[in-house]
Amino acid sequence: MNGYRAELLSLPHDPREAGDAARIHHPDGLLVVEDGLIVAAGPFEAVAPRFPGLAVQHFPGKLIVPGFVDTHTHYPQIDRIASYGHQLLDWLEQHIFPAEAAFSAPLHARDVADGFLEELLRNGTTTALVFATVHEGSVDALFEAALAREMRIISGKVLMDLGPEELRDADGHGRAETEALIARWRGRGRLGYAITPRFALTSSDAQLQMAGELMAVHPDALLHTHLAENLAEVAAVAQRFGDSPDYLGVYERFGLVGPRSVFAHCIHLEPAALARMATARAGASLCPTSNLFLGSGLFDLARLDAAGVRVGFGTDVGAGTSFSMLATLREAYKVCQLRSCALDPFRALHLATAGGAAILGLGDRIGALEPGMEADFLVLDPATTPLLARRTAGKGLAERLFALQMLGDDRAIHATYVAGRLAHGGPAV
Numbered sequence: 382m383n384g385y386r387a388e389l390l391s392l393p394h395d396p397r398e399a400g401d402a403a404r405i406h407h408p409d410g411l412l413v414v415e416d417g418l419i420v421a422a423g424p425f426e427a428v429a430p431r432f433p434g435l436a437v438q439h440f441p442g443k444l445i446v447p448g449f450v451d452t453h454t455h456y457p458q459i460d461r462i463a464s465y466g467h468q469l470l471d472w473l474e475q476h477i478f479p480a481e482a483a484f485s486a487p488l489h490a491r492d493v494a495d496g497f498l499e500e501l502l503r504n505g506t507t508t509a510l511v512f513a514t515v516h517e518g519s520v521d522a523l524f525e526a527a528l529a530r531e532m533r534i535i536s537g538k539v540l541m542d543l544g545p546e547e548l549r550d551a552d553g554h555g556r557a558e559t560e561a562l563i564a565r566w567r568g569r570g571r572l573g574y575a576i577t578p579r580f581a582l583t584s585s586d587a588q589l590q591m592a593g594e595l596m597a598v599h600p601d602a603l604l605h606t607h608l609a610e611n612l613a614e615v616a617a618v619a620q621r622f623g624d625s626p627d628y629l630g631v632y633e634r635f636g637l638v639g640p641r642s643v644f645a646h647c648i649h650l651e652p653a654a655l656a657r658m659a660t661a662r663a664g665a666s667l668c669p670t671s672n673l674f675l676g677s678g679l680f681d682l683a684r685l686d687a688a689g690v691r692v693g694f695g696t697d698v699g700a701g702t703s704f705s706m707l708a709t710l711r712e713a714y715k716v717c718q719l720r721s722c723a724l725d726p727f728r729a730l731h732l733a734t735a736g737g738a739a740i741l742g743l744g745d746r747i748g749a750l751e752p753g754m755e756a757d758f759l760v761l762d763p764a765t766t767p768l769l770a771r772r773t774a775g776k777g778l779a780e781r782l783f784a785l786q787m788l789g790d791d792r793a794i795h796a797t798y799v800a801g802r803l804a805h806g807g808p809a810v
């Protein structure tokens with residue numbers, strides 16, 4: 382059993398609905414952890430006497446929050462982050478498909494998976510929903526690397542039977558490989574499986590149909606894909622699926638829209654589609670650094686909120702330009718400003734933790750500092766750079782949290798704990 386003393390902040394509920402009651406905040410708090418789970422969290426003075434002899438690590442001036450949840454990213458794209466000059470469809474052809482072809486080699490996949498997970502941990506991300514490639518071995522590589530780190534990673538073989546020849550599912554549309562992966566990895570570590578058609582344009586109707594059948598027979602699997610990211614993509618979908626009411630309608634037709642579905646981007650959607658997403662309780666993963674980098678557009682959080690769509694944030698590396706959830710929240714704030722709304726820093730932290738966990742179906746296990754939940758947490762340093770130190774000195778919680786989101790990055794992650802074990806950074810204070 383171990384104790385961690387610092388300021389504690391957890392946002393298990395959406396402040397939009399629950400207001401200040403959403404916030405669990407202990408200026409001098411104690412988090413107690415045993416066997417990978419949180420056993421207590423509260424004011425130091427109240428909690429410490431319940432655990433005589435407890436070994437306590439003290440982080441004065443620092444803030445403990447739940448580990449970040451990245452609801453959409455691509456591990457095979459780490460080495461193509463920051464690739465110049467194109468919007469989505471050309472960027473895929475020029476930069477991404479050639480990089481993904483290299484994942485037919487298992488050693489390459491494992492090497493990249495290790496580097497990718499280390500980068501997540503350096504940035505305080507303890508759970509992620511991750512695209513692999515079309516190759517079965519690309520998922521094995523990521524899951525092995527995640528198992529070794531006890532991380533909560535959800536992934537799946539990409540389904541794509543249209544598109545470039547070297548990245549194409551053949552006969553059977555990837556069904557046998559998907560079934561084999563689910564059978565091989567079910568129940569191991571903290572891993573989860575996501576049925577992952579890349580997007581409507583790279584799957585035949587038969588493959589989308591098959592993905593729907595897989596969702597029906599695997600009630601523990603998520604559905605992970607892209608939706609309405611880029612105008613040329615939306616136009617190509619409308620052209621191919623002229624009998625669908627809209628882009629979401631394509632996925633609906635094949636049984637891919639429900640409470641276990643996570644759709645990355647959701648920028649170019651009409652109110653009717655948003656209303657159907659909300660009714661289905663599907664999740665939207667908003668990826669601001671990617672949307673700005675590829676010029677895809679500005680998501681409309683106020684509109685998603687008004688429709689009642691559940692949302693989380695994603696980095697979408699390698700279209701996204703940072704692994705940092707703090708950097709992602711900063712760009713989300715700016716996107717909201719361009720839409721004339723202000724993203725409250727507490728809501729932003731909620732969406733980056735418990736909100737993201739909820740759309741991944743993990744809201745009862747991660748995303749908050751509560752007894753019984755898994756002990757994935759971070760120690761944030763609000764004074765990690767001279768500028769942050771100046772801006773946060775003597776300030777209240779809201780201002781410090783906002784400054785961390787506007788100015789912070791991996792340097793603000795003093796330590797990352799996964800299932801109660803130090804996974805990045807140091808106990809030195």
Ligand code: GUN
Nearest residue numbers: 477579580607671697700
């Ligand atoms: N749409 C289909 N594939 C991709 C991808 O790899 N990245 C992004 N951002 N959008 C996609």
Ligand code: ZN
Nearest residue numbers: 455607645697
């Ligand atoms: Zn993506």
